[in-house]
Amino acid sequence: MTADAHSPVVEGRGIVQDYAVPGSLFARAGKVRALNGIDFAVEKGKTLAIVGESGSGKSTLARIIALIDAPSSGELRIDDHPVDIARKRPSPALRSKVQMVFQNPYGSLNPRQKIGNVLMEPLVINTDMPASERRDRAEAMIKKVGLQPEHFNRYPHMFSGGQRQRIAIARALMLNPSLLVLDEPVSALDLSVQAQVLNLLADLQEEFELTYVFVSHDLSVVRYIADDVMVISKGEAVEQGSREALFADPQHPYTRALFAATPITDVAAIRARVARRQAARQG
Template sequence: MTPLLKVDHLSKEFVVERTVFGRPVKTVRAVDDVSLEIGKGETLALVGESGCGKSTLGRLIMRLVDPSSGTITLTGQDITSLSDRSLKPVRRRVQLIFQDPFASLNPRMTVGQMVAEPLMLHDIVPAAKRTERVKELLQAVGLSAQHINRYPHEFSGGQRQRIVIARALAAEPELIVCDEPVSALDVSIRSQVLNLLADLQKQFGFSYLFISHDLSVVRHIADRVAVMYLGRIVEIGATEDVFGDPRHPYTRALIASIPVPNPGWRETTRPLEGDLPSPINPPSGCHFHTRCPYAQPICTTERPALVSSQGHHPAACHFQNELPAADDLMPVEAVDPRLSRLFGAFQALSTKEPAA
């Protein structure tokens, strides 16, 4: 079966310093030889620390940034080198939900004008029916049709993010890139927006590339998880496999860092030591070896391939089969059952945000 999106050996370099004559002196490889696939109706989460290249990869997939090398294929069509004119139909098929909903909305346009803009640009709905379609989209994301003439500053953060989602839905996309869509929202609102995204996916059948650094969110929304470190994918697999049996030391450190709301839980895993290396001058071999507690001499010289071993999901680690058991990296199992029931009850009661 042909995947909806296929990325092969994608890389992107940015010039950070030039000579007086314009010759590049220093470059940073924000995305380094990345390959992945997203199926139809699937949610692939892309996780990692800030600065690892997650957002850059999302923008490369949308062709907002031109790649330095590699290919991007959407339902069998190579979109890597399409012209701006040829990209117009691709723009409709791939939409973006930004991290900061207030910054991504035009303060001088009403909600109705912003949501109607994709309908007009792509000629999706006749002009006479656009207002009715905008009202339908607002209701689909949990807002009222009466909000159509309001401006962004009249809404809360969660409501503004719903407007951004409605605008993305207007184009009837096949893939939505969610770039930290709930990180700017209050904790009490995040579950509402996540539930909304899951419900819309079931209703319309599109796919998500869900970019996040919050693994507790990713665990509940993603079908598969790709872990990124300094521009490279270091582990990828089904969500239950990555969380239940992480094969890369960096993934284990990320999972162990998930906060656990249980005073009786005692963490037994050492946190990561050292700072994130500079992407301008990354370590040789395995980029993670400067912070890895299991590093060996081969890690400093030879880059590990992203491969599966002994029936496990793919990981880029020379010693993925020699790592100790990961039984103590299960924060979810350490949560007090009473807290889990309370959180579940809260989610059930807070499925819809009050209207402004």
């Protein structure tokens, strides 16, 4: 059974994450609660943005949704199937449904591998696809994210930060996932490059009917890309709602303080300018 247009692609109920704190000469061993009973759901083709200050728990939640870490307790469901990663490794089929794009495009690519091999590696590990088909798919994906065919045989150090993030996005799409978890994917990029990558993500979401969980501290980016927003503070979801409702009338004091402390740039306007320039070049 797969998710229809109105059922959640990914859903969490009561997600808790505790980390053990070792004892010392002056303190007993204990634990730190990074997440405390988080609930969320994301429908097919939609984007849930998770926002909060550094250390709020948003990246911890992203790693749980991406099946990298197991929660201490709670329930995670993907396409309405329960995921029990605490007791067993997720199946290759489940792994292929969920992929993650990390913040740092410099650290997420193997510097010793050519880009073509970086893209083909998920297919080598997870499928029995013939080598010729792997190459064809990698070459097609390079074009899909706005790079050139000759980039196939180049190394990561030969690319800019924005190009490397495009490569990371291409790699995440190689297994045809239904869900992308994006952890601060544009925060390391210049503003104009951010707009280009956001433009790419919006186009890919529409073309492939992708569902996004988008972690960010940048409210300008969130205001542009999100359908729904969850605000996390000290491991708890203090407010959730549609983007329009949250930005128009935030209810929780923490949300209001977060919004008041963060200048909001019109990313949509920047994206429109970038799109016009690209269209002019192509024309």
